[in-house]
Amino acid sequence: MLLVPLGLERPQHTLAAVLLGVVVLWVCEPVSFPIGGLIGVGAVVILGVAPADDVLAPFGSSTVFTFIGAFILARAMLRHGLARRFAFRILSLPGVARSTFRVVVAFGVITALLSALRCAWRCSSCWP
Numbered sequence: 001m002l003l004v005p006l007g008l009e010r011p012q013h014t015l016a017a018v019l020l021g022v023v024v025l026w027v028c029e030p031v032s033f034p035i036g037g038l039i040g041v042g043a044v045v046i047l048g049v050a051p052a053d054d055v056l057a058p059f060g061s062s063t064v065f066t067f068i069g070a071f072i073l074a075r076a077m078l079r080h081g082l083a084r085r086f087a088f089r090i091l092s093l094p095g096v097a098r099s100t101f102r103v104v105v106a107f108g109v110i111t112a113l114l115s116a117l118r119c120a121w122r123c124s125s126c127w128p
Contacts, residue, residue, distance in 0.1 A: 011049045018043045 001017040008016065022040035026033060045052045058064065077083040091097045096106045 014047050015044065015049045018047065018049070 001020045002014065006013055006016065018040055021043065022036055025031060025036035025039065031039070041055055044050060044055050049055075074083070077086075090106055090110060091103065093106065096102050
């Protein structure tokens with residue numbers, strides 16, 4: 001792909017070649033998905049498409065780390081059975097397990113309460 005003339009500027013052409021290479025890695029799966037992505041990030045820096053600070057800046061986003069933290073907590077809850085105990089506790093509330101609608105409403109209410117508590121804990125602007 002790097003040798004095919006596309007009429008793009010050099011950095012754009014190199015980035016397109018790296019993107020195609022990463023897609024091929026993901027489709028053929030010679031390495032796992034995260035490793036393929038990191039190979040692409042490394043190739044972008046090594047081939048001079050962009051400086052390392054600019055390429056790695058999205059990995060420092062608070063949103064990325066929020067998702068990573070949520071996935072780690074979810075994995076820990078599954079491994080130690082806390083998620084299962086939590087679900088059974090909600091289902092054991094009076095009247096919740098009688099219908100699917102009540103189960104959905106119960107978990108929706110729990111999610112809304114946890115979200116409100118997280119917002120109140122994280123920022124003071126959520127609550128007057």
